[in-house]
Amino acid sequence: MPEAYIYDHVRTPRGRGKADGALHEVTALALATVPLKALKERNNLKQDVVDDVILGVVDPVGEAGSDIARFAAMNAGLGEAVPGIQISRFCASGLDAVNFAAAQIMSGQHELVIGGGAESMSRIGIGASGGAWPMDPSMAVPSYFMPQGISADLIATKYGFSRDDVDAYAVQSQQRSAKSWEEGRFAKSVVPVKDINGLTILAKDEHMRPSTTMQSLGQLQPSFAPMAVMGGFDAVAIQSHPEIEKVNYVHHAGNSSGIVDGAGAVLLGSKEAGAKHGLKPRAKIRAFANIGSEPAMMLTGPVDVTKKLFERSGMKKSDIDLFELNEAFASVVLRFMQAFEIDNDQINVTGGAIALGHPLGATGAMILGTVLDELERTGKATALVTLCIGGGMGTATIIERV
Numbered sequence: 001m002p003e004a005y006i007y008d009h010v011r012t013p014r015g016r017g018k019a020d021g022a023l024h025e026v027t028a029l030a031l032a033t034v035p036l037k038a039l040k041e042r043n044n045l046k047q048d049v050v051d052d053v054i055l056g057v058v059d060p061v062g063e064a065g066s067d068i069a070r071f072a073a074m075n076a077g078l079g080e081a082v083p084g085i086q087i088s089r090f091c092a093s094g095l096d097a098v099n100f101a102a103a104q105i106m107s108g109q110h111e112l113v114i115g116g117g118a119e120s121m122s123r124i125g126i127g128a129s130g131g132a133w134p135m136d137p138s139m140a141v142p143s144y145f146m147p148q149g150i151s152a153d154l155i156a157t158k159y160g161f162s163r164d165d166v167d168a169y170a171v172q173s174q175q176r177s178a179k180s181w182e183e184g185r186f187a188k189s190v191v192p193v194k195d196i197n198g199l200t201i202l203a204k205d206e207h208m209r210p211s212t213t214m215q216s217l218g219q220l221q222p223s224f225a226p227m228a229v230m231g232g233f234d235a236v237a238i239q240s241h242p243e244i245e246k247v248n249y250v251h252h253a254g255n256s257s258g259i260v261d262g263a264g265a266v267l268l269g270s271k272e273a274g275a276k277h278g279l280k281p282r283a284k285i286r287a288f289a290n291i292g293s294e295p296a297m298m299l300t301g302p303v304d305v306t307k308k309l310f311e312r313s314g315m316k317k318s319d320i321d322l323f324e325l326n327e328a329f330a331s332v333v334l335r336f337m338q339a340f341e342i343d344n345d346q347i348n349v350t351g352g353a354i355a356l357g358h359p360l361g362a363t364g365a366m367i368l369g370t371v372l373d374e375l376e377r378t379g380k381a382t383a384l385v386t387l388c389i390g391g392g393m394g395t396a397t398i399i400e401r402v
């Protein structure tokens with residue numbers, strides 16, 4: 001079976017996902033175009049050599065709908081013959097796009113594919129595409145539907161993480177992200193977003209708050225407690241897990257992922273495609289997997305899918321040098337670390353979505369690229385990338401430097 005190699009990756013900076021965010025003026029199509037164009041230029045790709053472009057878009061409606069992957073590919077100058085498809089597995093969409101690209105290559109059907117994602121959360125509101133799960137009682141009631149933040153608090157309660165635990169993790173995310181920017185760890189992979197005149201709109205992640213402290217976070221009230229009480233979700237949480245007498249609400253805006261705009265893309269190909277186009281491989285895809293997990297707890301999918309991936313690949317925790325888990329909520333990462341006894345200096349070492357933000361459809365591709373850069377910087381070999389997913393799912397990928 002052909003192997004799928006990673007030849008390059010880029011991402012935009014993340015802009016605050018609000019009307020006053022730097023990227024609010026940039027359409028979803030324009031945003032998705034940025035990393036595709038950068039990959040073309042950085043790797044001197046000729047027109048029509050890419051076999052497919054796969055982009056994760058979680059809310060593909062309005063200007064973000066109508067298969068922007070196809071039109072972003074055209075807009076980036078990849079060529080008329082280059083097709084595109086947009087996919088959604090909620091928060092793992094960007095990583096699944098990379099995995100789907102790898103699968104096309106490993107099956108021998110395609111030679112050169114781009115996988116990535118884009119999300120303009122300031123222009124297309126989260127949840128804009130609706131959903132059968134929360135809106136259809138025939139699905140919501142038996143599966144114990146509750147908003148993700150309440151599920152995150154349920155995890156914290158069940159596995160013993162206090163308000164201080166989740167806040168301390170959030171402070172660390174801010175500190176690591178700021179340090180990574182100061183040390184230039186993102187410099188070779190972040191491409192600025194420019195306007196039609198070529199003037200830079202944003203060149204650095206905008207959501208960070210490096211001055212965050214335990215004291216400043218301590219002033220924030222739990223975000224999901226009022227929703228839990230008024231919406232009846234507190235009772236749903238306890239009914240879904242009757243061993244819990246009372247949910248401890250510990251999450252708030254400061255220890256949850258930020259709403260941001262952003263796009264990222266990864267160039268993958270076969271060994272033969274690399275030789276044909278003068279590309280040097282940086283890593284290869286070792287294995288990937290998806291899984292369904294408990295929908296009420298919802299965000300423990302990374303634990304379940306990592307177990308499955310280790311079993312399927314024949315690898316184990318000691319084979320992995322670095323772990324990259326999307327910081328959807330602090331308790332998600334703390335539970336993953338607890339489940340596998342992962343050292344703090346092995347996971348999310350450059351910070352994560354609590355500080356940098358989580359552009360839903362793009363994040364998976366972004367964090368895969370981030371950990372690849374860190375493997376190269378430190379001389380390490382292998383990394384596991386994973387994300388929790390709405391509805392109770394998990395996606396994970398193992399990459400290895402070459």
